[in-house]
Amino acid sequence: MTPHIALIGGTHGNESSGIQIIRNYRRLGLPDAAQGLNVSLHLANPAAINANVRYVEDDLNRQFTPARLRSNDASQEAVLARHLNETLGPKGHSDVDLVIDIHNTTSNMGATLILLDDDAFNVQLARYVKQQMPQANILLEDEKPYNEHAYLCTLGKRGVMVEVGAQPQGVLREDILLQAQTMTEIILAFCAMSDKPDLPPCSAFRLGENVMYPLDDFGLRSAMIHHELQDRDFLPLMPGQPVFRSFDGKDITWWEDTPTYPHFINEAAYHKLDVAFASASQITL
Ligand SMILES: [Zn+2]
Structure with a gap:
């Protein structure tokens, strides 16, 4: 098969690498890595792409829990999600073996492969990506069962996200596009192999939790990301190292007694939610 x-x-709709990669594959043909695969190409949210915004009414990539897909929510993205569930799903019973969803971040996360499960396929994929692209980061978000995630990629039997930054929203950067394309084609090449390689374990990160900005009595931020943390995604943040600089000039230092590996540091899309970064632990896959 x-x-x-x-x-x-x-x-x-404002994460340009994936949009451009899909358009390029449509116009110029699929890459060699896709040989032996049945690859379908999709632009998920055309209205948001046309408007160069993340979403029109609601975040499309938070609509794919079983409960959301059963809801009658009338937002553009909720309706779109149910339509995508018909074409790529139905969730839990899809014919699609793998959904690869390409994203950008304003954080300095480099090329990051986000996995939602650590089954044998995902572990082999992580090791292969790390072997082919040693600078890549592997991030495992397995804090809930695969099917409970709200991400579009969970419509497939398996789903992964390619998350590359730093790139401003709505902007296309050559270096970021090339990293996103390289990682995508490595994943395709892996899928095309009938015999998966047996590779040694690789280092990865496991999502911890969202760390929020400190807020004042009016719900307004009282601090910003400290310059010593800015752009240091996936580097260890040690106890006592600066995290925030308060607007009255004080350093707020890492309050846990163990190091963490911050990522999505100062991500523009999370500002509305007052999320400063996500924590992670280092693991081996
Ligand atoms: Zn995104």
Whole structure:
């Protein structure tokens, strides 16, 4: 059976790498890495892409829990999610073997492969990506079962996200596009192998929790990311090192007694939520 891979850009309409990669593959043809695969190309949220915004009414990449897909929510993205569930799903019973959803971040996360499960396929994929692209980061978000995630990529039997930054929203940077394309084609090449390579374990990160900005009595931020933390995604943040600089000039230092590996530091899309960064621990996959 030829594996069916759904390649998706524009789940967030202002994350330009995935949108451009899909358009390029449509115009110029699929890359060599796609040989032996049945690859379908999708631009997930055309209205948001046209408006060059993350979403029109609601975040499309938070609509794919079983409960959300059953709801009658009338927002553009909720309706779109149910339509995508018909074409790529139905969730839990899809014919799509792997959904690869390409995203950008304003954080300095480099090329990051986000996995939602650590089954044998995902572990082998992580090791192969790390072997082919040693500078890549592997991030495992397994804090809930695969099917409970709200991400579009969970419509497939398996789903992963390619998350590359730093790139401003709505902007296309050559270096970021090339990293996103390289990682995407490594994943396709892995899927096309009938015999998966047996590779040694690789280092990865496991998502911890969101760390919020400190707020004042009016709900306004009282601090910003400290310059010593800015752009240091996936580097260890040690106890006592600066995290925030308060607007009255004080340093707020890492308050846990163990190091963490911050990522999504100062991510523009999370500002509305007052999320400063996500924590992580280092693991081996
Ligand atoms: Zn995104």
